[in-house]
Structure formats: C-alpha cells, structure tokens
Amino acid sequence: MSTPDRRRRTTMQHHDRAAAEKSAMRRALVLAATPGVPMVADTRRVGCVLLAPDGGVVAEGHHRGPGTPHAEAAALDVAGERARGTTAVVTLEPCHHTGRTGPCTEALIAAGVSRVVYAESDANPVAAGGRARLEAAGIDVDAGLLADEAAALADVYRLAAREQRPFVTWKFATTLDGRSAAADGTSRWVSGRAARLDTHRLRARCDTMLVGTNTVAVDDPQLTVRDAEDRPLATQPLRAVMGERDLSSDRRIFDASLAGGAPSVHLRTRDPAAALAELFALDRQHVFLEGGPTLAAAFLTAGLVDEIVVYVAPFLLGAGRSAVADLGITTIADAFRPVVTDVTVLPGLDGEEPDVRLVLTPPSTHEES
Numbered sequence: 001m002s003t004p005d006r007r008r009r010t011t012m013q014h015h016d017r018a019a020a021e022k023s024a025m026r027r028a029l030v031l032a033a034t035p036g037v038p039m040v041a042d043t044r045r046v047g048c049v050l051l052a053p054d055g056g057v058v059a060e061g062h063h064r065g066p067g068t069p070h071a072e073a074a075a076l077d078v079a080g081e082r083a084r085g086t087t088a089v090v091t092l093e094p095c096h097h098t099g100r101t102g103p104c105t106e107a108l109i110a111a112g113v114s115r116v117v118y119a120e121s122d123a124n125p126v127a128a129g130g131r132a133r134l135e136a137a138g139i140d141v142d143a144g145l146l147a148d149e150a151a152a153l154a155d156v157y158r159l160a161a162r163e164q165r166p167f168v169t170w171k172f173a174t175t176l177d178g179r180s181a182a183a184d185g186t187s188r189w190v191s192g193r194a195a196r197l198d199t200h201r202l203r204a205r206c207d208t209m210l211v212g213t214n215t216v217a218v219d220d221p222q223l224t225v226r227d228a229e230d231r232p233l234a235t236q237p238l239r240a241v242m243g244e245r246d247l248s249s250d251r252r253i254f255d256a257s258l259a260g261g262a263p264s265v266h267l268r269t270r271d272p273a274a275a276l277a278e279l280f281a282l283d284r285q286h287v288f289l290e291g292g293p294t295l296a297a298a299f300l301t302a303g304l305v306d307e308i309v310v311y312v313a314p315f316l317l318g319a320g321r322s323a324v325a326d327l328g329i330t331t332i333a334d335a336f337r338p339v340v341t342d343v344t345v346l347p348g349l350d351g352e353e354p355d356v357r358l359v360l361t362p363p364s365t366h367e368e369s
Contacts, residue, residue, distance in 0.1 A: 021051065024117075027049050028047035035285070046090065049088075070104050072094055076108070083113060086113055091120065109134070109139065115139065118145070166286055168307070169308075173323075174190065175312075177316050179317040179321060182320045194348060198311075200226055211295065222253070240287075296325070309358070340359070343356065
C-alpha cells in the first residue's frame, strides 16, 4: 500500500472512530438521563458506553444513585472479559477516589480498557485526578466530546433538585412567519425529516413527554421516541397529557403496546405548576413539552419553561395557527425575549430544504445562571 493510500485509510479510520465515539456519547447521555436516580445534591447523573475496536457496542451502564456502582463499573460488570481493549465513552471524567464505591480509574485500568473519552471534567476536587491517573497507566484519554450537552444534563438535574419540579424543555416547529399549522389545520410536516430525527434525539434525553388534551383529541400522537427507521426505542419516556377534558381510551397515548409497555398518565389539571408537582412526585425530572399553542402559553406565563428548542422551516404560510397563544403582551416593550444560546443549520434530507434549530433560554433563567 502506497503512502497516500495509508494516509487515506488512517484518515478514514479516525473519522469512523470519531463518529462511533460521538454516537456512543449521545447514547451515554441518554443513559445518564434514565429516570429513577434519587434527588441527592451530590449525586451526578453519569452514563457509560464501552466500544469494541471496530466501533460496536460491548456494554452500557449508568449510575443509579448513592452507594450504587458508578456508570463505568456498571458497564464493566456487564462486559466482563470483553472489556479488554475497549474504549470507555463516559459523560463525566472517571473519578479517582474511594467513597461509597471504589475509584473508577482503577476499575478501568484493571479491566484493560485501552482508551477513555469523556465529556465533562470533574470539578469536584475530591474526585478529580482521573485523567492523570489513566494516562499514567498508559491509557489514551480524550476530553470534551459533547461537553455542552453533558453540562446541560447537569443543569437539568440541579434545577429539579433545587426547585422540586421537573426541568421543562418546550419544543415547537414553525414557519418563517411563526405558523405551526396551515389555515386548513394541516401541520404534517412543518419541519423536515432532519428536524424530526433531531427531535427524537432530544426526546430520548427526557423522562416525560407532555401535551394537552386538545392535541391528543385532534392529532392522536403516539408520543414515542423512535430511531431513524421509525422504530420505537427500547426505553421510552412517560407519556403524559394534561387537562380536564375527558379523552377516549382508544387514543394512542394510552396504548402501552406502542411504547414497549411504557406507561402514560392523564393529569386532570389546567395548572402547569400542579401538573409538574404530580410529575415530580412520580420521580420525573425532565419534561419535554410538545403541546399546542394554548399549553405553551400557559407554561410561559407561569414562568415554568426552562429551555426552548424551535425548528424554523424556510417557508411562509401567511395564515394559520400560531406557534403560541396570547401571552397578554400588548406593547413591544413587554415582549418575551429569550436569550439565544445555540443556532444550528440541520442539512436537509431526501432532497428537503434545511431547517434551522434555535436553542433559547428564558430571560429569568438566564439572569439566575
């Protein structure tokens, strides 16, 4: 093989490895967000995926709370001897201290892991030093992959613990002129396939999907998380609907078979704070709000939206349903002005035009941070 051919092969191998590690980190973030971790101030939500040299997944694990194995130890336990030579992809720098459990660094070294990739460095001085220990043992270490997303996951957990309610992400899709549906009511699809796939990725990071009774009665959504082939994932969020209106039992949100047995719940209230209190009592910490304009307005006016994700499609309707209902604002000086934290162009798929994804933080939340 010539030198240029070897260089091309090496570049491809690096590209394939980077793609596999990024995919694994996204999965690790989903694992970290798995419901059921007790709300304890010093507990971090961490996920880990072990990759074989060919990029295949060997094992997964996540931290389930104080006194339980850390994510790395949980994944190593599943892998057994297969852990040798793997890459550990972890949402947080492996700890290097003995507390309720032993150091993750030593577990990784003993298991024969050859590479460690983590998102966030551990700011806790007690647990720090993981990278240095791993490198001293001859393990290749890389840091910072999807660090912003890992930090956002920590923010969700901290807010839920502080406010004693779930963190709320409001997602909607809109045209350039702020329409979520055409005048005849059609809305499938305002956004393109790339945006819909991205939405499922974000849904997977939450433990609850929430809509209003009108959305269930009119649109009859499944509210499931699906992959690129439109297949439901093995782990599904709680499917929740809020409102006092009675709903037919044949609505798809109440069909557990569509979501692999995942439950659903009808919160019979119109009060966002009451709905969130009920969900928090069910150990829910991150709500993905996908209801219509009325429900969105209720949460916004109550000050109970912590993050906004909007997909903007490059076309105009000129009429139709607005993305959000009346907020009681009558003058430009009182406009609701969230802070833009991210702008991403999502390349169009299947010949579609690209969409733009905006991530925003409500002003009050931004000021507190």
